[in-house]
Amino acid sequence: MKRFKDKLILVLGMGSGIGLSAAQQFAKDGAKIVGVGRDIHSLNSSLLTLEGEGHYVIDADALDEKRVKEITKYGKENGGYYGCVCCAGSLEMRPILFTEPKNLIDSFNANVVTAINVTQAVSKAVGADGLSVVWLSSVAAIRGTAGFSAYSASKGALISAARVAAIELANKNIRVNVIIAGVVETQMSDAWLKFLTPEQKTDVEKSHLLGLGRPQDVSNTIAFLVSSDSSWITGSSIVVDGGLSAN
Numbered sequence: 001m002k003r004f005k006d007k008l009i010l011v012l013g014m015g016s017g018i019g020l021s022a023a024q025q026f027a028k029d030g031a032k033i034v035g036v037g038r039d040i041h042s043l044n045s046s047l048l049t050l051e052g053e054g055h056y057v058i059d060a061d062a063l064d065e066k067r068v069k070e071i072t073k074y075g076k077e078n079g080g081y082y083g084c085v086c087c088a089g090s091l092e093m094r095p096i097l098f099t100e101p102k103n104l105i106d107s108f109n110a111n112v113v114t115a116i117n118v119t120q121a122v123s124k125a126v127g128a129d130g131l132s133v134v135w136l137s138s139v140a141a142i143r144g145t146a147g148f149s150a151y152s153a154s155k156g157a158l159i160s161a162a163r164v165a166a167i168e169l170a171n172k173n174i175r176v177n178v179i180i181a182g183v184v185e186t187q188m189s190d191a192w193l194k195f196l197t198p199e200q201k202t203d204v205e206k207s208h209l210l211g212l213g214r215p216q217d218v219s220n221t222i223a224f225l226v227s228s229d230s231s232w233i234t235g236s237s238i239v240v241d242g243g244l245s246a247n
Contacts, residue, residue, distance in 0.1 A: 002030030013087035015042030017186035021215035062114035075125025130173035166235030182241025209243025
């Protein structure tokens with residue numbers, strides 16, 4: 001028996017990386033996926049990799065409140081959401097002395113506001129079995145790294161906001177949890193790793209006791225948090241970082 005059979009699960013950021021890995025894992029286990037992102041071409045390409053039928057994509061900027069309403073509408077028309085995974089975000093490296101208000105606002109919009117907007121949307125279309133929401137944070141939120149001030153602040157905000165969301169939404173049968181991920185081999189991490197010297201990149205790899213992560217290393221934990229196996233977990237932040245924070 002597939003554990004997510006016919007369950008409606010929304011994945012923000014399905015176009016690549018951890019979001020795509022999570023969508024593929026859910027679909028393999030019987031779920032119907034609603035993929036959300038700004039690039040319709042990436043979404044459609046990702047859609048072709050999903051097993052099963054009944055999947056759907058919404059090309060929307062999660063900052064656009066009008067477009068986000070389509071998430072609620074689709075959920076209500078299709079039995080309500082069982083899971084919601086927010087993997088969208090952005091990373092810009094900038095020393096704190098050169099960080100401007102716009103950099104902070106852009107980072108919070110991309111990493112925090114999108115997650116909250118989508119969570120509000122799915123919370124208005126909860127399925128009969130309740131809803132599990134997972135936000136993707138970063139080890140940068142709990143471990144200082146030069147040049148990551150705006151990114152670290154926004155990812156830390158997700159951890160704090162999730163505790164509040166868990167309290168406020170528990171009576172609606174909604175759980176909210178966070179994954180604090182280490183460096184995972186994705187397009188976003190590749191974008192900043194390429195600016196490092198070979199020696200610096202080696203240091204990053206060695207700082208992860210188990211090596212750099214793969215998208216499925218994180219999506220395995222995402223699947224656990226969405227499933228009923230984690231039914232007594234909410235407001236929690238789970239570190240999945242290959243031992244980086246322990247080093």
